[in-house]
Amino acid sequence: MTILLLGSGGRECALAWKISQSAACGQLFIAPGNGGTGAYGTNIDLKPTDFPAIESFCRANNVELIIVGNEDPLVAGIRDYFEKAMPEMLLVGPGADGAALEGSKDFAKQFMQRHGIPTAAYRSFTAESADEGCKFLETLKAPYVLKADGLAAGKGVLIINDLKEAQDSLREMLDGMFGNASATVVIEEFLKGIECSVFVLTDGTGNYRILPVAKDYKRIGEGDTGLNTGGMGAVSPVPFADEIFMHKVEERIVKSTVNGLKQDGIDYRGFIFLGLINVDNEPMVIEYNVRMGDPETEAVMPRIASDLLPLLIATAKGDLGNLELQEDSRTAVTVMAVSGGYPGSYQKGKVITGTEKCGESLLFHAGTSIDSDGNLITSGGRVIAATSYGSDITEAATKSFKAIESLNFDGKYFRRDIAKDLI
Numbered sequence: 001m002t003i004l005l006l007g008s009g010g011r012e013c014a015l016a017w018k019i020s021q022s023a024a025c026g027q028l029f030i031a032p033g034n035g036g037t038g039a040y041g042t043n044i045d046l047k048p049t050d051f052p053a054i055e056s057f058c059r060a061n062n063v064e065l066i067i068v069g070n071e072d073p074l075v076a077g078i079r080d081y082f083e084k085a086m087p088e089m090l091l092v093g094p095g096a097d098g099a100a101l102e103g104s105k106d107f108a109k110q111f112m113q114r115h116g117i118p119t120a121a122y123r124s125f126t127a128e129s130a131d132e133g134c135k136f137l138e139t140l141k142a143p144y145v146l147k148a149d150g151l152a153a154g155k156g157v158l159i160i161n162d163l164k165e166a167q168d169s170l171r172e173m174l175d176g177m178f179g180n181a182s183a184t185v186v187i188e189e190f191l192k193g194i195e196c197s198v199f200v201l202t203d204g205t206g207n208y209r210i211l212p213v214a215k216d217y218k219r220i221g222e223g224d225t226g227l228n229t230g231g232m233g234a235v236s237p238v239p240f241a242d243e244i245f246m247h248k249v250e251e252r253i254v255k256s257t258v259n260g261l262k263q264d265g266i267d268y269r270g271f272i273f274l275g276l277i278n279v280d281n282e283p284m285v286i287e288y289n290v291r292m293g294d295p296e297t298e299a300v301m302p303r304i305a306s307d308l309l310p311l312l313i314a315t316a317k318g319d320l321g322n323l324e325l326q327e328d329s330r331t332a333v334t335v336m337a338v339s340g341g342y343p344g345s346y347q348k349g350k351v352i353t354g355t356e357k358c359g360e361s362l363l364f365h366a367g368t369s370i371d372s373d374g375n376l377i378t379s380g381g382r383v384i385a386a387t388s389y390g391s392d393i394t395e396a397a398t399k400s401f402k403a404i405e406s407l408n409f410d411g412k413y414f415r416r417d418i419a420k421d422l423i
């Protein structure tokens with residue numbers, strides 16, 4: 001089968017690595033891909049949101065399956081576009097209706113409330129109801145959680161300790177702090193607990209498979225300090241997400257979500273990312289995403305023992321049937337090397353060496369490219385992830401730290417405490 005994978009991050013590199021191992025994988029194109037994805041397929045210089053250009057490419061190259069890595073094309077309606085333009089095309093990812101689970105926090109909260117899915121209590125406000133929003137904040141206890149309704153590149157959530165500051169921030173958000181994304185603001189109850197990420201593949205008919213569970217590390221600094229990033233590392237499996245916890249997740253959250261989508265008439269074929277928080281052993285939903293996580297995918301893909309491609313094809317066809325998704329029993333730990341300065345401003349174009357010294361660790365490229373002299377160079381904040389297997393977290397993490405230490409580029413930084421909180 002000829003496949004087009006859309007995206008350019010570490011997530012897409014890990015997906016390309018996994019998909020390219022399948023006997024069913026013919027030609028694999030990655031658009032636009034990065035300096036590492038070329039090892040598993042052919043990089044194509046196309047923008048994932050330029051649907052007409054993607055259509056022309058698919059027609060010219062007989063692409064049969066599109067796998068959408070990131071949320072932007074999904075929220076912008078890539079499934080809806082192809083259902084009209086090329087109805088025979090198989091596509092992994094929801095239509096704009098399902099993608100609203102990530103594209104609108106207010107929609108996601110209403111969905112959870114309608115289907116009895118455990119989540120923080122909330123109310124939504126717009127500029128017209130800003131005064132009411134300020135009064136509502138007075139009824140809550142600190143810290144205050146304010147969320148821009150729309151996509152804000154992962155920056156749209158503010159957690160504030162002081163009431164007056166929270167009220168000021170609410171007005172600023174409604175005033176356009178995140179552009180149109182914060183024209184509506186969700187205010188919700190603060191939940192205390194440890195987070196984890198659960199990924200589900202569902203085919204629109206009520207069938208689903210749960211992928212290996214993971215935890216990511218969002219802050220730039222060790223001990224979970226400093227600014228939020230796209231993610232500095234990941235671990236899978238997650239010790240606290242044991243059989244009892246995962247049973248609750250499946251019964252209360254996965255089934256209600258998949259059935260809720262069906263009841264609402266949303267033909268959802270793709271990944272659902274449940275951002276969960278463990279509140280005294282009870283799972284609650286912090287957020288939905290409509291794609292895989294990054295860097296979680298870099299730890300999750302190596303833990304899928306089954307061939308993933310038949311599952312993706314079946315998802316797109318709406319027929320997951322009895323296909324199995326087997327897990328690898330080993331632990332995987334992913335450590336991300338980032339550019340100095342990230343998530344603030346950082347330099348690009350630094351030559352990367354040492355990739356051949358990473359032993360048996362898997363390297364998943366994120367912000368890398370190949371320059372005109374054939375050098376591997378940095379081209380983003382998150383540069384390369386190393387994932388290693390181990391019989392436990394300590395063994396896997398030690399190997400990944402060693403791999404990242406073997407890599408060289410000017411300004412390289414990584415967190416040396418990834419997964420250590422779980423040992």
Ligand code: AMP
Nearest residue numbers: 120145157188189190191192275286287
């Ligand atoms: P979100 O974009 O909704 O995932 O929020 C970003 C981050 O803010 C989450 O990963 C949590 O760490 C934190 N967060 C969001 N909502 C809550 C909440 N209700 N209680 C506590 N922390 C939260």
Ligand code: GLY
Nearest residue numbers: 216231293294295
């Ligand atoms: N690692 C969190 C995310 O992909 O949104």
